[in-house]
Amino acid sequence: MDLHGLVEQVVSGLGFELVDFDTSPKSRLLRVFIDIERGITVDDCAAVSNQLTRVFEVENVDYDRLEVSSPGLDRPLKKPADFERFAGETIQLRTHLPINDGNQRNFSGVLKGFKDGKVLLALAQGDIEIPFEEVEKARLVPQF
Structure with missing residues (x-):
């Protein structure tokens, strides 16, 4: 079962x-x-x-x-639909392996959505696309 x-x-x-x-x-x-x-x-x-x-x-x-x-204010994002639904929200995301020139696994920024199998994230230093299969963990960051 x-x-x-x-x-x-x-x-x-x-x-x-x-x-x-x-x-x-x-x-x-x-x-x-x-x-x-x-x-x-x-x-x-x-x-x-x-x-x-x-x-x-x-x-x-x-x-x-x-x-x-309930999943709480820091709700985990698990499915592609979650990344579409919460576009515009601030998130924290960790990848399985380092990306972005091989040295970064943790990212924090504004979620811009999900397109072509990639999570679109606006960081302070610019936008980044992270393949969905590389996402280990992602959560909303509560704004007070």
Whole structure:
């Protein structure tokens, strides 16, 4: 059974986006991060948690604890659609290997979007295009 696929099906069926899904085999913990354009409420988390609990019971998913929450203000960007949706926002991005003349892995700048398989980022020293497959981790930077 594909647990990630099952969780994604339940979450999207309720009208939410699955941002991230994390399991901890040692503590048998399932962590689910959901989002929606209007923002996540406690009631949203409870609704998803209740539905997942029922589905897990039917599908005989063995776990000890389930946590459902919003991804937070520093939301991770995981899919190409995330890089399109959050264009104009400030992000921090880390690549798998150094790029940009071979010496830089960490970047911080304004996300300009996603085009032709590349993340477009405006840095202080100019614009850069980073191939999506080179992105190890990317997060929004909250602006207060």
